[in-house]
Structures are given as C-alpha cells and as structure tokens.
Amino acid sequence: MKMTWKGLIPLFIFSLLGLIFAVGLTKDPSKLPSQLIDEPFPEFSLPDLFDPETQIDQTYLTGQVTLVNVFGSWCVACDLEHPTLRRLAAANEITMLGIDWRDTMEKGKRWLERGGNPYDRVAFDADSVLAISLGVTGAPESFLVDKKGRIRYKYVGPISDKIWRQEIKPIVLALEQETGANP
Amino acid sequence: MSVKSVFCKSLFCRSLGLIFVGLFMSLFISNAAFAQPLTEIEVEARAHEVGRALRCVVCQNQSIDESDADLAQDMRKLVRFRIRQGDSNAQVIAYMQSRYGDFVLLKPPMQKNTYFLWFAPIGLLLAFLIWYVFRTRRTTTQLQPLPLSNSEMVQFEKIANTQKTKPVKPNPENPNKETDT
Numbered sequence: 001m002k003m004t005w006k007g008l009i010p011l012f013i014f015s016l017l018g019l020i021f022a023v024g025l026t027k028d029p030s031k032l033p034s035q036l037i038d039e040p041f042p043e044f045s046l047p048d049l050f051d052p053e054t055q056i057d058q059t060y061l062t063g064q065v066t067l068v069n070v071f072g073s074w075c076v077a078c079d080l081e082h083p084t085l086r087r088l089a090a091a092n093e094i095t096m097l098g099i100d101w102r103d104t105m106e107k108g109k110r111w112l113e114r115g116g117n118p119y120d121r122v123a124f125d126a127d128s129v130l131a132i133s134l135g136v137t138g139a140p141e142s143f144l145v146d147k148k149g150r151i152r153y154k155y156v157g158p159i160s161d162k163i164w165r166q167e168i169k170p171i172v173l174a175l176e177q178e179t180g181a182n183p
Numbered sequence: 184m185s186v187k188s189v190f191c192k193s194l195f196c197r198s199l200g201l202i203f204v205g206l207f208m209s210l211f212i213s214n215a216a217f218a219q220p221l222t223e224i225e226v227e228a229r230a231h232e233v234g235r236a237l238r239c240v241v242c243q244n245q246s247i248d249e250s251d252a253d254l255a256q257d258m259r260k261l262v263r264f265r266i267r268q269g270d271s272n273a274q275v276i277a278y279m280q281s282r283y284g285d286f287v288l289l290k291p292p293m294q295k296n297t298y299f300l301w302f303a304p305i306g307l308l309l310a311f312l313i314w315y316v317f318r319t320r321r322t323t324t325q326l327q328p329l330p331l332s333n334s335e336m337v338q339f340e341k342i343a344n345t346q347k348t349k350p351v352k353p354n355p356e357n358p359n360k361e362t363d364t
Contacts (some may be wrong), residue, residue, distance in 0.1 A: 035283065035284045102254075129261065135283045135284070
C-alpha cells in the first residue's frame with residue numbers, strides 16, 4: 001500500500017487533542033478569574049462586628065491601600081492564614097478590613113479573641129450580601145483595594161508569609177506609590 | 184349588563200359578552216399587577232426560573248436552585264431580594280454574571296469566545312457532509328470506464344481472442360469440441 005500524508009491524519013488529530021487536554025489539565029477549574037479587577041469596590045453597608053450599631057461601607061476603603069480579607073470562624077484554612085495576618089498587623093504593614101462571612105457574631109468575636117484580631121475593622125456579613133457582590137466562592141479570599149477604592153488584586157486561599165513577601169507585598173508597594181486623588 | 188341584554192338575548196351570546204368583558208378587565212388587572220408589589224408566589228416562581236439558570240459556584244455542576252450549599256442558599260436569597268426590588272430575571276442574571284463571570288451561567292452565552300462552542304458541532308457536521316458528497320461524487324466519476332486508446336484496443340482484442348480459444352464449458356456430447364459462443 002502506498003503511504004500518503006492522509007494516513008497521518010489520525011495521528012495528527014490525536015496529538016492535537018492530546019496537547020489540548022494536557023494544557024487543560026494544568027488549569028484548575030475551581031479558580032475563577034475575578035470579574036472585579038480594576039472595578040470600584042462594590043457598595044455595601046454592613047454592621048461592625050464589635051459595634052453592631054454602626055455600619056461600615058465602601059467609603060472606609062478610600063484614601064489608603066487596604067487588604068480586604070474574607071474569613072469565618074468556621075473556616076479551617078483561615079486558621080492557617082491567621083498567624084500571617086497577625087504578623088502583618090504587628091508590623092503595621094497594611095490597613096486591613098475583615099469580612100466575617102456566614103458566621104454568628106458571637107462565634108466571630110470569640111474566634112478573633114482566641115487568635116488575636118489583626119483587622120482594623122471587621123464587617124459582619126451573615127447573608128453573603130457583600131461576599132456575593134465580591135464574587136467570593138470560599139474563604140479565605142483577599143482583595144487589595146487601592147487608594148481610590150478600586151479592587152486591584154484578588155488572592156484565593158490562605159496567605160502565607162512567603163506569598164505575602166513574594167506576591168502581594170510588591171503590589172502593595174506599587175499601589176502605595178500611586179496618587180490617591182480622591183473625588 | 185342590562186344594556187347588553189337588549190342586543191343579545193340568548194344565553195350563549197350573554198356568556199360570550201361576559202367573557203369579553205372579563206378579558207378586557209383582566210388587561211387592566213395584569214397591568215396593575217406590574218405596578219403593585221409582586222406576590223410571593225410570583226417571586227417564588229421567578230426565583231426558581233432564575234435559580235435554574237445560575238450555577239452554584241462551589242458545587243461546579245449544579246444550579247443554585249438544586250444545590251444545598253450555603254453559598255447557593257444565600258444566592259437564592261439574593262435572587263429573591265432583587266426580584267422583590269423590581270429587577271427583571273435578565274437583570275438578576277446579569278448581576279450575578281458581573282460578580283462571578285460567565286462561569287455562573289449554566290447555559291453558555293453566545294459571544295465571541297463561545298462561537299466555537301456553539302458552531303463547532305454544526306460546522307463539523309457540515310464539513311463532514313461536504314466531504315462525504317465530494318467523495319461519493321468523485322468515486323462515481325472514477326467508476327465510469329474511460330475509452331480505450333488504440334494500443335489498448337489492440338491488446339484487448341488479443342486477450343479476447345485467446346479467451347475465446349479456451350474451453351469455457353465442455354460440450355457433454357463432444358468433450359474435444361468447445362461450445363460455441
């Protein structure tokens with residue numbers, strides 16, 4: 001039988017599919033891209049965990065670079081992340097807004113009393129109102145908000161010392177260089 | 184209805200008139216319903232409809248309407264809240280899409296990066312059909328015998344003649360003699 005290039009078509013298709021699947025396997029489908037990068041932080045009004053009579057809203061975020069961290073007393077990975085956040089707070093690295101997500105006030109407060117409270121303020125989001133408008137799928141999730149109150153970076157999963165140093169801090173420094181001309 | 188009864192006496196005619204009046208009035212009622220707050224039954228029905236179109240982002244392959252996950256519950260709450268606030272179903276879905284991206288839609292939208300997804304099956308089918316038609320047509324044309332050239336004709340005659348001399352079928356009466364064709 002005469003060998004022609006047509007005989008190689010199945011092999012070609014097979015290699016192409018193999019390549020596509022190989023690339024596909026390296027992607028984690030549970031990691032969703034954030035829709036909100038460079039968007040203004042969604043408007044919200046949530047009670048302060050330690051002072052339920054007062055509300056915290058998005059205006060708190062303007063004027064400085066802020067790390068918004070979504071956590072919950074039920075969240076195991078948050079326990080893992082907590083010591084890093086406390087070290088950042090002790091070193092006065094960045095303003096931190098905590099969002100106590102799907103929690104009860106008592107449990108949230110107790111969790112922060114036990115582990116120490118690294119946050120400058122904590123908003124209490126029992127019904128995922130802010131969490132959904134942030135596109136949060138799990139805790140912990142962290143956002144960097146620039147001086148103008150726009151979301152500039154999202155990190156899914158617990159922040160470790162190494163991730164902070166290598167990945168997040170350089171962005172924080174860059175954002176701090178920006179002029180925070182507020183409207 | 185007393186005016187009507189002057190023109191129309193039969194029971195059929197009267198009931199027909201009543202039906203028309205009823206239909207006419209229902210127009211106003213349904214219009215009024217738009218301005219009034221939705222009933223909980225309507226909110227529920229629409230929330231289910233919207234919920235079926237939205238993916239539960241923590242379960243990855245269920246709609247929020249069928250999922251028991253905490254986040255899906257809260258998303259259902261938010262869907263109801265927004266419907267009560269007067270959002271249309273499309274607006275609620277658009278809101279979720281603006282938060283979670285296209286991933287939250289269980290039915291992929293028709294847009295630039297999904298054209299391949301939508302049209303590849305039809306495209307492949309068409310390509311196959313074109314290929315198939317082209318192939319069958321080519322084979323049929325190939326099957327038509329070409330006219331023989333002069334030299335081939337000579338060759339053919341030669342073969343045909345030798346075939347003739349060979350015994351095709353022995354004659355039962357005289358085995359040495361060939362059957363005539």
